[in-house]
Amino acid sequence: MSKVFYDLKSIIGKAVRYIDTRFDLGDGDTGSKMFEKEHIEGAIYWDLEKDLSDMESKNGRHPMISKDKMTKLIRQAGLTLDDSIIIYDQGGSPFALRAYFLLEWAGFSDIHVLREGFEEAKKVLPVSDLNQNYPLSNVSPIWKDELYVDIETVKKIVAGEVDAQLIDARSAIRYRGEVEPIDAVAGHIPTALNFDWEQLKQDGKFMKQKALIEKLTDLTDNSKPVIAYCGSGVTAAPLYASLKEAGYENVQLYVGSYSDWIRENEVETSLM
Template identity: 80%
Template sequence: MSKVFIDLKDFGAKNVRYIDTRFELGNGDAGRVMYEAGHLEGAIYWDLEKDLSDMQSIYGRHPMISKDKMTNLVEQAGLLVDDSIVIYDQGGSPFALRAYFLLEWAGFSNIHVLREGYEEAKNVLPVSDLVPNYPHTNVTLNWKDEQYIDIETVKKIVAGEIEAQLIDARSAIRYRGENEPIDAVAGHIPTALNFDWEQLKQNGMFLKQDALKEKLSGLTDLTKPVIAYCGSGVTAAPLYGSLKEAGYDNVKLYVGSYSDWIREHEVETSL
């Protein structure tokens, strides 16, 4: 069973590389401002839209980045594939888990998301407003392409050509098509189940592993491939990580998500 999240009390600060991913949807500069005002000592900053998404792509609102961009991001941060890495955001947010997914895709294995987030961590760990400068590295990444699902694979799942369960991480009213505040078309990808990612957290942090297992283990077959998606691929990342933590053996992420699907394909509603 994967251990995606880590608690403050469960790791030592020595020999850990921190990645700060704080961000605010709709206010693209907020995360960098927060980081420059103070961050865990030694942390680098990765921005959801400048670093962790390809905002020039047409394939959704926060599309997948290329292997070249991910390699450059890792090397500029001075990371090595065997580094012990702890990623954090505000707490109970999707941004650290987006970075987690991308690092896992790139072959990193000693990576965790801090369950409590920065607001709790700053009371326990050293903080600084200094931006560290790590020597660039030269890495060969071991890509796990099977974790990333593109629209062609989703089409085959919907058509019944591939056995897998799509799970929509958006709110129930968006899934059902009752209200759609962002995308041009309301509804969900055909055959998808719904599980609102907001149920995965409480008091600004993600639930413990036992609680995640209780909430998620009955959602579908634990051994069946499951694919998390949302509106733009961002809030699907917490569902992706929580499914892994809850004991699902084969979890994947459709980064393009609903905003990519509706460019050319029909949807379902539950009205």
């Protein structure tokens, strides 16, 4: 069973590399400004749109980045596959988990997301406003392409050619097609179940493993692959990680998500 989330008390005094991923979907400069003001000492900053997405791609609003871009990103950060890495954001947000997914895809294994956000972390960890420069690494990622699916695979799932369960991480009213504030078409990918990712949080933090197991164990059949998606692939990352922490053994992420699917495919609207 995967252990994705770490509590502050479990990392105090340990030698780890920190990655700050604070971001605001409504103001793309907010995260970097917060980082420049203060961050956990030694942390580097990865921006959701500049670093963790390929915003030039048309495959959704926050498309999957290329292997070349990911390799460059981790080498510039001076990371190696043996590093122990802690990723944080504001807390209860999807941004650290997007970075977690991409690092897992690149072959990193000792990576965890801080359950608490920065404001709590800075009460017990040293902070700084200085940018830490690390020597470039020459790491060669060990890609785990089985962690994500593309639109062609999703088409096969919808057609019944691949036995897997899609899970929509958006709100129920968006899933049902009652409201769609962002995308041009309302509804969901056919055959998908719905589980609002906001249900994974308690008191502004992601639930502990025991609570996630209780919440997610009976969501769907654990014997077949489950694929998390959302609107643009960002808020699906918490569902992806939480399913893993809850004991699902074959979890994947459709990074293009609903915004990619609706470019050329039919949707469903339904009452749950």
